[in-house]
Amino acid sequence: MRVRLKEKLATSLTPDVLSRVYSSFDIVGDIAIIKAPDNPDSATAIAKQIMETHKKIRTVFSQTSPVEGNHRTRKLTLLAGQNTTLTKHKEAGCIFIVDVAKCYFSPRLSHEHLRVAQQISTKETVVNMFAGVGGFSVIIAKTSPQTRIYSIDINPIAHQFMTQNTQINGVENRVYPLLGDAKELVETQLQNTANRVLMPLPEKALQYLPTAVLALKKTGGWIHYYDFEHATSHENPVEKTQQKVTEKLGNLDIKHRFECCRIVRHTGPNWYQTVLDIQITS
Ligand SMILES: C[S@@+](CC[C@H](N)C(=O)[O-])C[C@H]1O[C@@H](n2cnc3c(N)ncnc32)[C@H](O)[C@@H]1O
Numbered sequence: 001m002r003v004r005l006k007e008k009l010a011t012s013l014t015p016d017v018l019s020r021v022y023s024s025f026d027i028v029g030d031i032a033i034i035k036a037p038d039n040p041d042s043a044t045a046i047a048k049q050i051m052e053t054h055k056k057i058r059t060v061f062s063q064t065s066p067v068e069g070n071h072r073t074r075k076l077t078l079l080a081g082q083n084t085t086l087t088k089h090k091e092a093g094c095i096f097i098v099d100v101a102k103c104y105f106s107p108r109l110s111h112e113h114l115r116v117a118q119q120i121s122t123k124e125t126v127v128n129m130f131a132g133v134g135g136f137s138v139i140i141a142k143t144s145p146q147t148r149i150y151s152i153d154i155n156p157i158a159h160q161f162m163t164q165n166t167q168i169n170g171v172e173n174r175v176y177p178l179l180g181d182a183k184e185l186v187e188t189q190l191q192n193t194a195n196r197v198l199m200p201l202p203e204k205a206l207q208y209l210p211t212a213v214l215a216l217k218k219t220g221g222w223i224h225y226y227d228f229e230h231a232t233s234h235e236n237p238v239e240k241t242q243q244k245v246t247e248k249l250g251n252l253d254i255k256h257r258f259e260c261c262r263i264v265r266h267t268g269p270n271w272y273q274t275v276l277d278i279q280i281t282s
Contacts (some may be wrong), residue, residue, distance in 0.1 A: 005053045013037075021046055023229040026107055027057065028086030028100050036062035036079060042131050047079035058082050065145070071155040072132075072201070091135070092117075094142055094169050096161075098133045103158040105133055108265055109200070112136075113277065115260075116198065116224050117143040119277070127194040127215045128152065129182035129208060130201035132176065134162035141171035152178045157256075182208060186215045194219045202228040202273060207246055213280060219281040226264070229272050237263060237272040245276060255282040268279060 005025075009018055017037050023260050024035035038042035047060035058081050065075035076085060085101035091110050098105045117139045120126070125145040128137045130153065137151040149165075153159050159179040166172040178185050197212040199205050205227045212223045226244060231237035238261045249256050257279050264273040 002274050003057055005050060008049055008053055012045065028098065028105055028107060029089040030056055030058040031087045031100055032057045032060045033063050033076065043079055052082055059084060059282050074100060076101050092139045094138050096133055096165050098161055099157065103133050103155060103161055111195060111266060111277065113139045120144040120147055122146055124195040126196045126198065127190055127210065128198040130199065131162055132158050133246055134165045136200060137175045138165050138169050138171055141175050142169060147174065149175045150178060150190055151175050152182045154181055181213045184209050192218050197223045199224060202226045202227050206244060206248060210252060213254055216280055220282060223278045223280060225276045225278055227274050228267060229274050230270055231272060238274050241274040242275055245278065254280060256280050
């Protein structure tokens with residue numbers, strides 16, 4: 001489908017514009033989000049082409065700001081189709097209702113949702129510190145029927161959709177949506193609780209790492225740590241992330257080892273999103 005779209009757009013766009021549009025192109029439910037060129041006529045033509053190629057898409061938005069603020073949301077401008085930011089997205093056999101203007105949601109995390117879910121053994125307690133509308137939490141609960149997940153988000157609208165998503169996927173008895181700041185909630189309610197902690201908020205990961213350790217059981221456990229890293233062509237972004245995490249945990253006198261560590265995606269020139277699976281051993 002994507003290849004077909006790229007071929008069609010290639011006939012009307014310069015290679016530069018094509019690569020910008022194409023690399024930013026996301027589909028959430030029946031909504032497509034692109035970084036459109038400034039020229040409004042080209043932007044509308046691209047949007048119409050997308051709707052023609054992908055028959056299930058009913059709306060195309062241009063992303064007109066970076067993902068920003070505490071709630072990690074972005075500004076969207078309608079290019080074509082129905083003017084609604086509410087949609088129903090399917091992933092890994094689960095359904096997610098999401099408002100793409102009011103909450104964070106990225107189909108680019110789908111590989112990570114499943115990768116982490118598949119590591120969970122039969123009966124665990126998980127703390128998801130930055131849960132959004134529940135991507136990791138719902139998929140983990142579905143994949144691992146004896147696992148319980150405390151699922152935190154500071155955005156009241158994301159919390160509301162997360163609650164709804166636990167219900168429509170039938171996991172409301174094992175995913176507990178909590179509204180508030182992850183640090184405050186861990187300190188007041190979730191100390192020494194988890195076998196596993198998820199930290200899918202790269203902007204605050206290093207700052208909140210001691211909180212993730214606090215949420216783990218005293219015997220230790222796993223932290224899935226996401227970060228953004230700058231790296232030149234001579235540097236390894238994963239190693240750079242490992243170095244700063246090692247320094248932070250070393251200062252706290254916490255023993256750890258790294259298991260799977262990888263680049264999740266390229267986020268800009270010389271910028272990467274990385275993930276470290278960290279085993280805390282004491
Ligand atoms: C990148 S999104 C999470 C994506 C989500 N895990 C998924 O799989 O779709 C980060 C989330 O962290 C939330 N957030 C930001 N600061 C927070 C904090 N201090 N405590 C809890 N949640 C926070 C934002 O509202 C946002 O929904």
